[in-house]
Amino acid sequence: xxxxxxxxxxxxxxxxxxxxxxxxxxxxxxxxxxxxxxxxxxxxxxxxxxxxxxxxxxxxxxxxxxxxxxxxxxxxxxxxxxxxxxxxxxxxxxxxxxxxxxxxxxxxxxxxxxxxxxxxxxxxxxxxxxxxxxxxxxxxxxxxxxxxxxxxxxxxxxxxxxxxxxxxxxxxxxxxxxxxxxxxxxxxxxxxxxxxxxxxxxxxxxxxxxxxxxxxxxxxxxxxxxxxxxxxxxxxxxxxxxxxxxxxxxxxxxxxxxxxxxxxxxxxxxxxxxxxxxxxxxxxxxxxxxxxxxxxxxxxxxxxxxxxxxxxxxxxxxxxxxxxxxxxxxxxxxx
Numbered sequence: 001x002x003x004x005x006x007x008x009x010x011x012x013x014x015x016x017x018x019x020x021x022x023x024x025x026x027x028x029x030x031x032x033x034x035x036x037x038x039x040x041x042x043x044x045x046x047x048x049x050x051x052x053x054x055x056x057x058x059x060x061x062x063x064x065x066x067x068x069x070x071x072x073x074x075x076x077x078x079x080x081x082x083x084x085x086x087x088x089x090x091x092x093x094x095x096x097x098x099x100x101x102x103x104x105x106x107x108x109x110x111x112x113x114x115x116x117x118x119x120x121x122x123x124x125x126x127x128x129x130x131x132x133x134x135x136x137x138x139x140x141x142x143x144x145x146x147x148x149x150x151x152x153x154x155x156x157x158x159x160x161x162x163x164x165x166x167x168x169x170x171x172x173x174x175x176x177x178x179x180x181x182x183x184x185x186x187x188x189x190x191x192x193x194x195x196x197x198x199x200x201x202x203x204x205x206x207x208x209x210x211x212x213x214x215x216x217x218x219x220x221x222x223x224x225x226x227x228x229x230x231x232x233x234x235x236x237x238x239x240x241x242x243x244x245x246x247x248x249x250x251x252x253x254x255x256x257x258x259x260x261x262x263x264x265x266x267x268x269x270x271x272x273x274x275x276x277x278x279x280x281x282x283x284x285x286x287x288x289x290x291x292x293x294x295x296x297x298x299x300x301x302x303x304x305x306x307x308x309x310x311x312x313x314x315x316x317x318x319x320x321x322x323x324x325x326x327x328x329x330x331x332x333x334x335x
Contacts, residue, residue, distance in 0.1 A: 011101035041073070083109035103309075123300075141269060146172070153198075158326060169299055219242070223246070235262075304325055
């Protein structure tokens with residue numbers, strides 16, 4: 001094995017602000033702790049929390065690098081003393097707490113997964129953050145059961161397209177909202193029972209019509225704000241809302257009567273600050289229950305566009321434009 005460099009190319013957030021603050025720079029090479037692996041990064045995924053970190057609204061947890069990026073794929077080039085499941089040379093994708101926009105990144109061995117057979121490094125880099133998020137919120141926190149239905153806002157996003165495919169694969173009925181007829185058509189093509197254009201229809205009224213006035217059992221909401229009351233309106237008795245982001249704002253007014261009378265639950269979660277043990281349990285569930293699906297083409301990552309690492313600002317501009325369908329990725333090291 002060749003000796004490792006002392007430094008690497010990485011994207012730095014030079015100050016809180018617009019995409020222009022993302023600059024290609026040199027950083028010292030990270031070193032794997034005893035329970036970590038060092039990955040040479042071939043591709044990295046772009047996610048909404050990256051935008052929030054860049055804007056100064058979502059700082060990394062204590063002790064985590066300030067380099068953005070929450071998911072990567074690549075090859076392991078160093079293994080900590082307490083890592084037994086991985087070897088140098090293994091191809092993996094991984095969920096990381098930060099550092100993905102760089103040529104090298106460390107990751108807990110327990111948060112790495114083998115790249116599913118048939119997927120490229122680019123495709124593999126697009127799945128950890130969304131798969132961990134969807135699995136932990138839809139199937140673990142919300143406990144979406146057979147014969148129950150779900151509404152996911154942002155159906156054409158990375159989270160949305162992942163939720164559609166996983167719900168379809170596990171036999172759950174899923175409705176989504178999206179911002180154009182084209183996006184709605186794509187969502188229905190990949191498995192949504194119905195996609196609602198929120199710009200031209202009242203989603204809560206449409207959901208009630210589609211469910212014979214029963215409502216959906218679970219809502220995954222990345223908007224919050226003024227969406228909260230309409231969400232409650234189209235939620236079935238004993239229904240659960242899981243808030244995973246607040247693109248529409250952090251405050252709202254709601255009528256508490258329905259929550260009490262119909263036994264509704266409003267909960268939420270964010271993945272990044274959770275413990276390594278918590279994320280390791282999700283990784284184990286994914287490996288056992290979900291990982292066979294992309295290998296059999298039952299679900300497929302949807303990549304909208306990829307950019308070179310040095311063009312991370314362009315990738316952020318595209319995501320903020322909301323013109324994309326599916327995931328945006330960065331190509332990092334040659335392979």
